[in-house]
Amino acid sequence: MTASHGNRSSSHGTRSSEVSSRQVVVVGAGYAGVIAANRIQAARRPGVTVTVVNPRSEFVERVRLHQHATDGTGATHALSGILDPAVRLRIASVEEITDAAVVLDDGGSLDFDVLVYAVGSRSVRGVGAEHTHTVGDLEDANRLRSRLRELTAGSSVVVVGGGLTGVETSAEIAERFPGLTVRLVSSGPVAEGLSDRGRRGVTRTLARLGVEVHAGSRMLRAEPGRVVLADGTDLASDCTIWAGAFGVPDLARRSSLPVDDAGRLRTDENLVCLGHPNVIGVGDAVAPPARVAGHIRMSCQAAIPLGAHGADTALALLGGQAPRPLSMGFASQCISLGRRAGVVQLVHADDSPRSVALGGRTAAVVKELICRSARWGVGTRGSAVRWPVSGPTPAGQPQGTSA
Structure with missing residues (x-):
C-alpha cells in the first residue's frame, strides 16, 4: 500500500541504499502510545521513523476527566509539546490493520515494519x-x-x-x-x-x-x-x-487479529501479538498471558510501563534481538476524594492491598503528584523510565527487570 502522511509527516520517499528505512506506526496517543513512541524515538536508531496515528491532536489526561467534568480543569495538552519533535503525527482514525499497513478513515494508509497497538479503553454503558x-x-x-x-x-x-x-x-x-x-x-x-x-x-x-x-x-x-x-x-x-466496566475498541477484532473474549489483543509474554510478529500490544487493550499479566488492571499506572516495555520489545525486534518477557507489579492505588482529601492504598506487586493506607490532605497531595508525574512520565523527559516493581512470576522462573 502507498503510505500517505498528514500533519508533521511526509511520504516515505526512496529508501536509502546505505541505511534501510524501517517504519514504526503507533496506533493511539494515550499514556501507553505516547511513551512507546517517545521511547522508540529516543533510541535514535538509524533509518527508523516513528509515526503516531491518533484521532485528535491533544493528549488527554484521563485521570483528570472527573475533575474536568466539574470545573473544566485542563485535561488536554497538545501532542506537539509531549511527543519527541522527530515523531511524526498523523491525525486520523485507523479503520483496519493489514499485514503491513494501517488503513485510515481519511482514505490514506501507512505502511509499517512494526506496529504498536495502543488504542486504549472506553466506557461500556449499562442498560x-x-x-x-x-x-x-x-x-x-x-x-x-x-x-x-x-x-x-x-x-x-x-x-x-x-x-x-x-x-x-x-x-x-x-x-x-x-x-x-x-x-x-x-x-x-x-x-x-x-x-x-x-x-x-x-x-x-x-x-x-x-x-x-x-x-x-x-x-x-x-x-x-x-x-x-x-x-x-x-x-x-x-x-x-x-462509572462501571470499561471495554476496548473493536479494531483488533475487525482486523482479524487474535483477541480474547473482551476484544483485547492477545499477545505473548513479550507483548508480541500471537501469530503476528510485527505487531506489539500495549495499554488497556492488550491481553498478555495470565502468568505475567493476570494481576494487571486498566489504569494509567499500568499503561505507562506497558508502553515502555512494548517500546523495548519493538527496539529488540528492529535490532534482530530476542525481547525480554514482561515483569511489572503495582505499588499503590491512589484515589482522589475531591481536591482536599484522598486515599493512598499501598499494595503488593499483584495489586492486592496491604494493611497500610494514607488518607486526608496528605493523600490528596500524593494523588496530585502522581497525576502530574504520569503526564511527565510519558513525555520525552520520561522516555528512559524504568518500572521499579517487578511483577509476580511463576515459581522457578527468574524475574526480569521490568520497564
Missing part, C-alpha cells in the same frame, strides 16, 4: 445508556460538564459504579456542587479492592461530603428522571453517570 453520562473520554466529560451546569440546587445526581472511577466522580461532584444530592450505587462494597482501613477512609470522606451510598444492589435500568435498582429501589435522578 439505558441513552439516559446516562460517563467520564470515559473527553467528549463524554464535556457533555457531563454541560449537564451539571444546568442543574439547580436540590437536583439529584446518581453515580452508578462503586469502583475507583465512581468513588472519585461522586466525591468530586459533591464537593464542587454542594447544593446537589449525590448518590453512589454499587453492586458490591464500595472501593472493594482496598484494605479495611482504605475503605473506611473512603466511606468516611464520602459521608462528610454528603454522598449517599447505596451498596449491595446493581442498577436494573436508567430512565429519564430515575434509576431503578435490582432490589426495587427507585432513585430520583436528574443526571445519571455510568
Whole structure:
C-alpha cells in the first residue's frame, strides 16, 4: 500500500541504499502510545521513523476527566509539546490493520515494519445508556460538564459504579456542587479492592461530603428522571453517570487479529501479538498471558510501563534481538476524594492491598503528584523510565527487570 502522511509527516520517499528505512506506526496517543513512541524515538536508531496515528491532536489526561467534568480543569495538552519533535503525527482514525499497513478513515494508509497497538479503553454503558453520562473520554466529560451546569440546587445526581472511577466522580461532584444530592450505587462494597482501613477512609470522606451510598444492589435500568435498582429501589435522578466496566475498541477484532473474549489483543509474554510478529500490544487493550499479566488492571499506572516495555520489545525486534518477557507489579492505588482529601492504598506487586493506607490532605497531595508525574512520565523527559516493581512470576522462573 502507498503510505500517505498528514500533519508533521511526509511520504516515505526512496529508501536509502546505505541505511534501510524501517517504519514504526503507533496506533493511539494515550499514556501507553505516547511513551512507546517517545521511547522508540529516543533510541535514535538509524533509518527508523516513528509515526503516531491518533484521532485528535491533544493528549488527554484521563485521570483528570472527573475533575474536568466539574470545573473544566485542563485535561488536554497538545501532542506537539509531549511527543519527541522527530515523531511524526498523523491525525486520523485507523479503520483496519493489514499485514503491513494501517488503513485510515481519511482514505490514506501507512505502511509499517512494526506496529504498536495502543488504542486504549472506553466506557461500556449499562442498560439505558441513552439516559446516562460517563467520564470515559473527553467528549463524554464535556457533555457531563454541560449537564451539571444546568442543574439547580436540590437536583439529584446518581453515580452508578462503586469502583475507583465512581468513588472519585461522586466525591468530586459533591464537593464542587454542594447544593446537589449525590448518590453512589454499587453492586458490591464500595472501593472493594482496598484494605479495611482504605475503605473506611473512603466511606468516611464520602459521608462528610454528603454522598449517599447505596451498596449491595446493581442498577436494573436508567430512565429519564430515575434509576431503578435490582432490589426495587427507585432513585430520583436528574443526571445519571455510568462509572462501571470499561471495554476496548473493536479494531483488533475487525482486523482479524487474535483477541480474547473482551476484544483485547492477545499477545505473548513479550507483548508480541500471537501469530503476528510485527505487531506489539500495549495499554488497556492488550491481553498478555495470565502468568505475567493476570494481576494487571486498566489504569494509567499500568499503561505507562506497558508502553515502555512494548517500546523495548519493538527496539529488540528492529535490532534482530530476542525481547525480554514482561515483569511489572503495582505499588499503590491512589484515589482522589475531591481536591482536599484522598486515599493512598499501598499494595503488593499483584495489586492486592496491604494493611497500610494514607488518607486526608496528605493523600490528596500524593494523588496530585502522581497525576502530574504520569503526564511527565510519558513525555520525552520520561522516555528512559524504568518500572521499579517487578511483577509476580511463576515459581522457578527468574524475574526480569521490568520497564
